[in-house]
Amino acid sequence: MSxxxxxxxxxxxxIVKALQSEGYSTELRRESFAGEDDSEDRAWLLLVDPFDERVIEMVDVYGGWMPGDERLPDRPADLPDSPLR
Incomplete structure (x- = not known):
């Protein structure tokens, strides 16, 4: 699993729903990174088996990311024009 x-x-x-409908085995859980204290700010970790090119295509569509993924998003995130007050 990757x-x-x-x-x-x-x-x-x-993406779990989409992958399971195509016959993939999935496991979804919360994952904290080193130094994270806020339990609400933890990322969601999805384990998929088998992990193939179809899964990678779906990751891009559903907004996920993988460690070491050097591909850039299609466009940068929208940022506010001025400070929020």
């Missing part, structure tokens, strides 16, 4: 990370559970749940 790991895919998501910032939100909504994105992770969508």
């Amino acid at each position: 790991a895919i990370y998501f910032d939100t559970d909504d994105d992770a749940a969508e």
